[in-house]
Amino acid sequence: MxxxxxxxxxxxxxxxxxxxxxxxxxxxxxxxxxxxxxxxxxxxxxxxxxxxxxxxxxxxxxxxxxxxxxxxxxxxxxxxxxxxxxxxxxxxxxxxxxxxxxxxxxxxxxxxxxxPVQLPLDPISLGHIHSANDLASYRRFRAALHGKRSVTVLGAGLVGCEFANDLARAGYQVNVMDIAPLPLSRLLPPENGAFLRQGLERIGVEWRLGSGVIAIEREGPGLSVQGAAGDVFHTDVVLSAIGxxxxxxxxxxxxxxxxxxxxxxxxxxxxxxxxxxxxxxxxxxxxxxxxxxxxxxxxxxxxxxxNGGSARVRYPAMPVVVKTPDCPTVICPPPPGLEGQWCTESGDLGVQSLYRDVGGAVHGFALNGNCVGRAPELRESLPMLLG
The missing domain is CATH 3.50.50.60 (FAD/NAD(P)-binding domain)
Incomplete structure (x- = not known):
């Protein structure tokens, strides 16, 4: 121009x-x-x-x-x-x-x-992996699902868990693979992560945690996935959601x-x-x-x-609703670097974790199951995230 x-x-x-x-x-x-x-x-x-x-x-x-x-x-x-x-x-x-x-x-x-973060795999393995970071790549992933039965999701983070729930409810056999010991390990305390894992297990999601993938090969009409722990399993489609x-x-x-x-x-x-x-x-x-x-x-x-203004952004506490309806989960992470610890109360129907600073004030929360209804009240009690 x-x-x-x-x-x-x-x-x-x-x-x-x-x-x-x-x-x-x-x-x-x-x-x-x-x-x-x-x-x-x-x-x-x-x-x-x-x-x-x-x-x-x-x-x-x-x-x-x-x-x-x-x-x-x-x-x-x-x-x-x-x-x-x-x-x-x-x-x-x-x-x-x-x-x-x-x-x-x-x-x-x-x-x-x-x-999307790309796994450090050989070009052939990478060629077998789909992503769904935008509409075009998602449509290619949907096309690859046609006529298939099993899907392996690489990554048990936010997007990986959401796709696992979505795919399982759509009738696919779902494996989730991650080097972490629990889903959403960077955001959830262990008790909340374990509750989420169990909730998605109930709809058929299988977890292969504590082991990453080292190779993916064509095997007949499907794929063979080799894990770092020496395990090998078959799947039809691989979706990467590692970050x-x-x-x-x-x-x-x-x-x-x-x-x-x-x-x-x-x-x-x-x-x-x-x-x-x-x-x-x-x-x-x-x-x-x-x-x-x-x-x-x-x-x-x-x-x-x-338009010539001098506005400044102000962020209140902003909970993240994880789209896993078979195990409702809401997370409001504490500000990065804040010294404190998670305090957890667990029950059969839900888990509540509050992040308290050294003085006992609450700066974040993680809720599963029947505890997610407490999110609005807890959010209102949190200090501003920024501003």
Whole structure:
């Protein structure tokens, strides 16, 4: 795009929930300034969290997207550059270089999301593994399930557990494999993790915990999976859900600071005052929050600041509802680095764990089973996460 006499546009890189949320909020405050969304995919709007429950709910994959790119252009009153890769940023000249050409911007919003962590396996093994990190990869996974009976999920984290519940309820034989001893080991205390494991066992989920995968080979119509402990088992389809990594490579040759993610302050600005970031790619005041709840407040703050404001993001305690209806689970992790310990009460029908600091104050909770109803009350008693 050649630089013209009109003002350069606001450019948003990414058409996921975070990118489109900023575009919508910006348009509420500013109906006329030029706006361009650059996306490597087809620009459809869909709910990524809905992917891990679509089978159980019987949602055809053709119905997962609620709007196509043309409809989104009308909604945001701007352009959407589909199938366009963001390749490089010249922050000093305020140019985004893309596969469709150079794009001058007035301000830049990075909603790059996160990418699946890849297992350190040989290329043949990797070729047998599916992911479901976006609509296109999810549709390929759904196509691979056609006519199959068994699925192995690599990773017993948040997404892995949700897919395990979804697939088991859809009638598949499900194995979940993880090097950790319990599901959701990074978020749940051991008693809560054990309760979740037992809850999904009741619907047929089999756990292969404490062992990673070292190779996957074709075996007749299916696959042979070899574990690090020497175990070998057969499966039809393999889905990787071992974790996500913020996308930061676009900033590799810039002075914009990155840590685990793109580092932003409470205005959601990077150290370049004309570049903002939010969502799974952003690290806000040292916190990486790859969940849905922070996106709405963040989008409002960025939209205000794109229009000359000085808004600061404020995050209340934000519980994460795990989509495992056969073992209801809600987690509100404590702030990272806070000294304290989990205090757990267990029963046959549920588990409640409260994270208490050294003075006894509660800063987080983990609830399973019939204890999840306490989440709203507990949330209201927690201090602000940020702000």
């Amino acid at each position: 050649a630089r013209g006499v009109e003002m350069d546009p606001i450019v948003i890189v990414g058409s996921g929930l975070a990118g489109y949320a900023v575009a919508r909020e910006f348009r509420k405050k500013n109906p006329s300034d030029p706006l361009i969304v650059v996306t490597a995919d087809d620009g459809q709007f869909y709910s990524k969290p809905a992917l891990s429950e679509a089978l159980r709910l019987g949602t055809p994959d053709a119905e997962l997207a609620s709007r196509n790119a043309q409809a989104m252009q009308l909604q945001i009153k701007g352009e959407i550059w589909c199938a366009t890769r963001a390749e490089r940023i010249d922050a000093e000249a305020k140019i985004l270089f893309t596969s469709a050409g150079a794009l001058h911007y007035s301000r830049l919003v990075l909603a790059l999301g996160a990418e 996500l990594r913020p996308r930061t490579s676009l900033l590799r040759d810039t002075a914009i600071r990155t840590g685990h993610g793109i580092q932003v302050d409470m205005h959601l600005r990077t150290n370049d005052c004309d570049v903002f970031a939010l969502g799974d790619c952003a690290e806000v005041e040292g916190m990486w929050l790859p969940y849905i709840a922070p996106i709405g407040p963040a989008a409002k703050v960025i939209a205000s600041n794109l």
